[in-house]
Amino acid sequence: MLLAFLxxxxxxxxxxxxxxLQRRDPQAMADLYDRYGRLAxxxxxxxxxxxxxxxxxxxxxxxRVWNRVQGFDPERxxxxxxxxxxxxxxAIDYLRSVDGRMAQSAVELEANEHPSMFTDLExxxxxxxxxxxxxxxxxxxxxxxxxxxxxxxxxxLSQREMAERIKQPLGTxxxxxxxxxxxxxxxxxxxxx
Amino acid sequence: MICDELREAYELHALGLLxxxxxxxxxxxxxxxxxxxxxxxxxxAALNTQMLALAPDVRPSPKLRRKVLASVGARESRxxxxxxxxxxxxxxxxxxxxxxxxxxxxxxxxxxARRFVEASATELTQMRAALALLNEPETRHxxxxxxxxxxxxxxxxxxxxxxxxxxxxxxPPLPRGKTYELWTIPKGGxxxxxxxxxxxxxxxxxxxxPGPVDVTTLSAIAVSVExxxxxxxxxxxxxxxxxxxx
Ligand SMILES: [Zn+2]
Numbered sequence: 479m480l481l482a483f484l485x486x487x488x489x490x491x492x493x494x495x496x497x498x499l500q501r502r503d504p505q506a507m508a509d510l511y512d513r514y515g516r517l518a519x520x521x522x523x524x525x526x527x528x529x530x531x532x533x534x535x536x537x538x539x540x541x542r543v544w545n546r547v548q549g550f551d552p553e554r555x556x557x558x559x560x561x562x563x564x565x566x567x568x569a570i571d572y573l574r575s576v577d578g579r580m581a582q583s584a585v586e587l588e589a590n591e592h593p594s595m596f597t598d599l600e601x602x603x604x605x606x607x608x609x610x611x612x613x614x615x616x617x618x619x620x621x622x623x624x625x626x627x628x629x630x631x632x633x634x635l636s637q638r639e640m641a642e643r644i645k646q647p648l649g650t651x652x653x654x655x656x657x658x659x660x661x662x663x664x665x666x667x668x669x670x671x
Numbered sequence: 672m673i674c675d676e677l678r679e680a681y682e683l684h685a686l687g688l689l690x691x692x693x694x695x696x697x698x699x700x701x702x703x704x705x706x707x708x709x710x711x712x713x714x715x716a717a718l719n720t721q722m723l724a725l726a727p728d729v730r731p732s733p734k735l736r737r738k739v740l741a742s743v744g745a746r747e748s749r750x751x752x753x754x755x756x757x758x759x760x761x762x763x764x765x766x767x768x769x770x771x772x773x774x775x776x777x778x779x780x781x782x783x784a785r786r787f788v789e790a791s792a793t794e795l796t797q798m799r800a801a802l803a804l805l806n807e808p809e810t811r812h813x814x815x816x817x818x819x820x821x822x823x824x825x826x827x828x829x830x831x832x833x834x835x836x837x838x839x840x841x842x843p844p845l846p847r848g849k850t851y852e853l854w855t856i857p858k859g860g861x862x863x864x865x866x867x868x869x870x871x872x873x874x875x876x877x878x879x880x881p882g883p884v885d886v887t888t889l890s891a892i893a894v895s896v897e898x899x900x901x902x903x904x905x906x907x908x909x910x911x912x913x914x915x916x917x
Contacts, residue, residue, distance in 0.1 A: 511739050516731060517724060524726035533735050537742050544743045559720035566723055567687070590687035599717050604724055604808060612721050631722050636688045659682050659718075666718050 496552035499544065507544060514558055515540070517604075518565040525569035525632050535572060539565040550593035558604050560596040567591050570634030608669050615665035623658035626651060673700065674707045681708070681715030728832060781805055784812075784826055787838050788877060801879050804833040811886065815913040816841070823874075827892045827913040834882035835865060835892055839911065842870040845896065852897040853880055854905060858890040865892075867901045889915055 495513070498506035518539055523532040542564050550560065567590070619627065629635040629643065637655060641648040677697050683689050684697050701708055788801045804810055807830050816824035825839035837853060845851065850869060854862035868878035894911035 507743050508736075508740055511736055515736065515739065516728070519731040519735065520729045521723050521726040523729045529732070533731060533738065536731065536735060537739050540739045541742050556716075556720075559716060562720055562723045563716075590685060595685065595712075596716055598713055599720070604720065607809075609721055609724055612718075613725055616722075616725065627722070630683065630686060630688055631719070632726075634686070634688065636690050637683070638690060655683070656679055659679070662718060662722070663682075663714070666714070666721070 492557040493552045496547065496550055496555060496557050499547045500550070500552070507540070510543070510557075510561070511540060514561045517558070518561055521562060522565050522569040525566065526572055531572065532569075535568045536565065539568045542568070546593065551597060554597040555593050556596040556599040559599055560591070560593050563591045563596070566631075566634075573633060608666070611665055611669040612662065615662055619658050619661060622654045623661070626654045627658050627662075630655065674705060674711075677708055678711050681711045682719055685712060685715045685719050784828070784838055787840075787875075797877070797879060800833070800881070801836050801877060804828055804830050804836045804879065807833060811915065813892070813913040813915055815911055823894075823911050825911070827915075829884060829886055829889065829892070829915065830882060831884060831886045832882045835880045835884055837868075837876065837878045837880075837892065837894070837911075839870070839876045839894070840874060842874040842876055843910070844874070845869065848899050849896050850899050850901065851876065851878075851894050852901050852905070853878060854893040854895065854909070855880075855884060855889060856891040856893060857885070857888045860888075862893060862905055864901060864903060867897070891915060 492513075495506060495509055499510060515536065519532055519536050522535045522539070523529065526532055526535065539561070543561055550557070616624065616627070625644065626637075626640055629640045635643060637651050638648060640646075640655075641651045644651070677700060680689055680693055680697055684694065689697065697708075701712065784805055785802060788798055788805070805828060810828050810830040810833075812826055812828045814826050816822050823839045823841045823843075825837065825841075828836040828838075830836075835853065835855060842851070850867045852867050853865040855865045856862045865880040866878065868876055870876040891912055891914045893905070893909040893913070895905040895907045895909040897906060
């Protein structure tokens with residue numbers, strides 16, 4: 479009995495952690511933070527480039543996950559990707575509020591962090607080897623492609639906003655985005671084989 | 672046809688960066704339950720996650736953990752158990768969560784490594800650090816000394832940030848005035864000292880050489896017997912050599 483309990487704890491994955499979060503197990507939040515806190519912080523810091531702001535936003539992100547975890551499906555959901563998306567969105571929202579984009583921004587982040595967006599992702603999505611492949615693919619992009627990818631992922635700009643920011647025709651921006659994503663997608667597909 | 676056009680937009684859609692009319696179009700299409708596109712959206716979410724995870728690793732201040740827990744009304748219990756062993760042990764069990772890796776066989780090996788850590792660590796902080804390394808999904812590990820009756824057996828775990836963890840058993844008793852020394856051996860380079868350690872009375876040793884280590888250039892981990900003060904290069908034939916292969 480004790481052994482079985484021990485083993486269950488030892489082999490706990492995200493699924494069990496999500497279920498404990500839903501049960502409001504007080505230790506679950508600590509475990510969630512220990513698992514994804516540093517990753518979330520690194521991402522937010524990459525976006526906002528300010529340690530104090532990043533800490534506030536990490537707090538906000540985890541609070542949001544805690545408050546919305548009931549909508550998460552522990553069987554099918556991917557906890558890590560969800561936490562990362564929530565973290566990114568908090569950081570992008572912050573950037574937008576700072577440069578006054580909040581009001582006029584035509585794009586809506588909220589809908590895209592619903593936990594249902596992260597169902598049935600493959601288990602190994604946060605695998606380091608995969609990340610290394612992707613990093614190499616990213617480094618192989620030409621400077622234009624890299625720029626638009628950074629603007630999308632780390633600044634939260636839509637293609638129209640990118641065109642304005644870098645003073646390029648929308649069509650050109652779209653071409654860069656499309657070709658860059660194609661390279662990254664292909665890399666991902668190749669790495670998955 | 673329409674699916675082919677939309678497939679280009681999944682990543683931006685999942686990032687919340689699509690504007691109308693594309694956004695309305697893709698959402699209407701997805702609501703119809705198109706299987707091709709649902710799979711495409713899933714792949715896009717995976718790509719996005721991995722792109723976001725490429726952010727350079729930065730360590731937050733230790734206070735952040737406390738703040739996060741306080742904000743949801745969860746009390747920080749992790750440090751409280753430093754006060755007493757029974758509480759410490761209970762919390763330890765909870766702290767041993769298994770991150771991400773779902774593979775059964777690997778789970779068995781990791782569980783075994785954790786039991787070893789729990790049985791051999793002489794201090795809580797050492798135990799915590801060792802378990803933290805084991806808990807990292809990207810930790811790589813090598814088994815050494817298998818199938819050999821006499822020499823040391825065990826495992827080496829390597830994590831780029833957290834360092835090298837050595838779990839060894841069957842170590843011969845050390846002569847007086849001697850110590851074990853751990854070495855990291857880069858590809859085509861000379862062994863680098865990675866710390867001194869002792870074995871216990873049963874010939875078990877647990878030693879964590881804290882990171883960072885360059886995992887990409889690391890070719891092997893070795894252990895040799897050295898004078899008590901340690902050496903800058905091995906002076907005896909290593910009794911453990913664990914090669915890391917890709
Ligand atoms: Zn479709």
